[in-house]
Amino acid sequence: xxxxxxxxxxxxxxxxxxxxxxxxxxxxxxxxxxxxxxxxxxxxxxxxxxxxxxxxxxxxxxxxxxxxxxxxxxxxxxxxxxxxxxxxxxxxxxxxxxxxxxxxxxxxxxxxxxxxxxxxxxxxxxxxxxxxxxxxxxxxxxxxxxxxxxxxxxxxxxxxxxxxxxxxxxxxxxxxxxxxxxxxxxxxxxxxxxxxxxxxxxxxxxxxxxxxxxxxxxxxxxxxxxxxxxxxxxxxxxxxxxxxxxxxxxxxxxxxxxxxxxxxxxxxxxxxxxxxxxxxxxxxxxxxxxxxxxxxxxxxxxxxxxxxxxxxxxxxxxxxxxxxxxxxxxxxxxxxxxxxxxxxxxxxxxxxxxxxxxxxxxxxxxxxxxxxxxxxxxxxxxx
Numbered sequence: 001x002x003x004x005x006x007x008x009x010x011x012x013x014x015x016x017x018x019x020x021x022x023x024x025x026x027x028x029x030x031x032x033x034x035x036x037x038x039x040x041x042x043x044x045x046x047x048x049x050x051x052x053x054x055x056x057x058x059x060x061x062x063x064x065x066x067x068x069x070x071x072x073x074x075x076x077x078x079x080x081x082x083x084x085x086x087x088x089x090x091x092x093x094x095x096x097x098x099x100x101x102x103x104x105x106x107x108x109x110x111x112x113x114x115x116x117x118x119x120x121x122x123x124x125x126x127x128x129x130x131x132x133x134x135x136x137x138x139x140x141x142x143x144x145x146x147x148x149x150x151x152x153x154x155x156x157x158x159x160x161x162x163x164x165x166x167x168x169x170x171x172x173x174x175x176x177x178x179x180x181x182x183x184x185x186x187x188x189x190x191x192x193x194x195x196x197x198x199x200x201x202x203x204x205x206x207x208x209x210x211x212x213x214x215x216x217x218x219x220x221x222x223x224x225x226x227x228x229x230x231x232x233x234x235x236x237x238x239x240x241x242x243x244x245x246x247x248x249x250x251x252x253x254x255x256x257x258x259x260x261x262x263x264x265x266x267x268x269x270x271x272x273x274x275x276x277x278x279x280x281x282x283x284x285x286x287x288x289x290x291x292x293x294x295x296x297x298x299x300x301x302x303x304x305x306x307x308x309x310x311x312x313x314x315x316x317x318x319x320x321x322x323x324x325x326x327x328x329x330x331x332x333x334x335x336x337x338x339x340x341x342x343x344x345x346x347x348x349x350x351x352x353x354x355x356x357x358x359x360x361x362x363x364x365x366x367x368x369x370x371x372x373x374x375x376x377x378x379x380x381x382x383x
Contacts, residue, residue, distance in 0.1 A: 008045045008048065009021055009022055009044075009045070009048060011029070011032075011037070011041050013032045014028075016031060016032050017029075017030070017031065017032060018030055018031065018032040018033075018034075018037035018040075018041065020041055020044050020045070022044060022048050027044055029041050029044070062154055062155065062156065062157050063104060063105055063106030063155075063156055063157040063160060064104050064105075064106070065104065065105055065155055066101065066102055066103065066104060066105070067096065067097065067100050067101055067102070067103055067104070067105055067108055068097060068101040068102065070105050070146065070147075070150050070155055070156065071093045071096065071097060071101075071146065073153070073155070074089075074093070074146045074149055074150070075089065075090060075093060077149065083287060084217055084287065084288055085142070087289060088135075088138060088139065088142060089142045089145075089146070091139060092116075092120075092139040092140075092142040092143055092146075093142075093143075093146070095116060095119050095120060095123065095139070096116050096143055098119070099112070099115060099116060099119065100112055100116070105147070105150060105155065105156045105160060106156065106157055106160045108147070108160065108164075109163065110163050110164055110166050110167045113140065113143060113144075113164050113167045114167050116140075116143060117136065117139075117140045117167065117170070120135075120136040120139045120140065120177075121136055121170070121175060121176060121177045130176075130177065130178055131177060132177060132178055132179060132180035132181075133170045133171075133172065133175055133177040133178065133179055133180070134179070134180045135180065136170055136175075136177050137169045137170055140167065140169065140170075143164070144161070144164045144165060147160065147161040147164055148161045183318060183319060183322055184319060184322065185319060185322045185323040185326050186315040186319035186320060186322075186323050187323070188210075188323070190312060190313060190315060191206065191210060191315075191320070193302070193310075193312050194206075194295070194298055194299055194302060194312055194315075195207070196302075197298040197299070197301045197302040197305075198294065198295065198298035199281060199294060199298070201267075201278050201279065201280075201281075202291070202294045202295060202298065204263045204264075204267065204278065205219050205220070205278050205286070205291065206295065206317070206320065207259070207260075207263055208256075208260045208263050208264060209317060209320050209321070210320040210323065210324060211257065211259050211260050211324075212238075212254055212255070212256060212257075212260055212324075213320075213321055213324030213325060213328065214254060214321065215318070215321055216288045216291055216292065216317040216318055216320075216321075217242070217287070217288050218238075218240050218252075218254065219278070219291075220276075220278070220285070220286040220287050220288055220291050221240055221241070221242045221276075221285075222238060222240070222264075222276065222277040222278065223241070223273070223274060223275065223276055223277065224268055224271045224272065224273050224274075224275055224276075224277060225272075225273025225274060226238055226239050226240060226241060227239075227256070227264070227268075227277075229261075234258065235255050235256065235257060236255070236256040236260075236261055236264075237253055237254070237255060237256070238253070238254040238255075238256055239252070239253055239254075240252050240254065264277060280294075288317075291317060292316050292317055295315075295316060295317055296314070296316070299312050299314055299315070
């Protein structure tokens with residue numbers, strides 16, 4: 001599928017009648033120079049601007065393009081609008097096209113989606129491991145989302161997209177797909193042992209993310225102009241233009257203390273407001289996936305050099321956020337509100353899912369059970 005031209009079609013004059021040519025079709029707008037023609041022209045250009053169809057496709061009846069054509073158009077849209085989900089959506093589409101690339105979109109039934117869902121479970125990922133039940137459900141959601149987007153673009157009939165919602169999600173205990181491993185904290189000593197083996201920029205990002213309890217994407221998207229360094233209380237404020245809740249209209253402000261400022265300051269020099277704070281070694285802005293891969297490479301590099309008993313366990317950047325929330329809860333006597341505010345979460349129930357302090361307290365209590373009274377006193381004296 002070819003992309004539409006970036007230059008809007010121009011208004012023409014045919015014997016005093018205004019017209020515009022879109023997708024090879026001449027559309028008459030009214031008397032040239034009239035308010036009616038100007039209004040009709042603006043409407044046509046607006047509709048043209050949101051169209052991702054190739055020339056001639058607009059005249060096709062809705063629902064008659066192939067699944068392959070829909071997938072190509074959707075991935076092009078997804079890469080621009082939701083880049084953090086693009087790789088997952090591409091995985092879902094790749095498996096979809098293995099089965100149904102040539103059929104029309106309105107021939108894609110719930111039974112077809114169930115067959116694709118089954119392939120998500122049966123096939124292994126690029127590392128040769130089975131996909132988790134939760135990830136398979138996410139991939140199924142991406143296919144539904146693609147067809148809903150097709151409805152908005154007048155490529156898919158609403159009833160086709162609506163029918164796909166009746167394919168049930170995979171349920172625990174009723175599928176062979178394994179459960180995903182819960183995210184755990186990463187210990188500070190593990191992070192500290194990793195830092196010398198990371199690229200300097202990646203090491204800086206890791207430290208800033210850990211201290212500020214950021215999401216990985218928030219440290220990647222940080223631009224020079226997003227940071228307010230003018231306050232007189234010693235705190236900088238980072239206003240991310242993109243974050244997890246931005247599409248809902250939620251704001252996000254991240255205070256940056258002295259440790260974060262000391263790390264960030266050298267990366268601000270000589271840059272304009274629109275430039276990213278952190279660049280890859282190839283001069284591109286970091287996104288979550290390259291950031292995570294850079295950390296993984298650093299761990300592998302460390303483990304090739306370290307003795308077996310000193311090797312670093314694998315961890316990934318999102319665990320830094322979990323560690324930050326757990327620490328904040330522990331430092332504030334179990335008060336989740338402080339951690340919720342620092343992490344920028346709207347619901348305290350979400351914060352509770354990140355908090356592993358309760359488990360640590362329970363483990364300490366379990367250790368105490370069965371101890372003799374003298375054992376506890378002895379343990380305190382050793383400290």
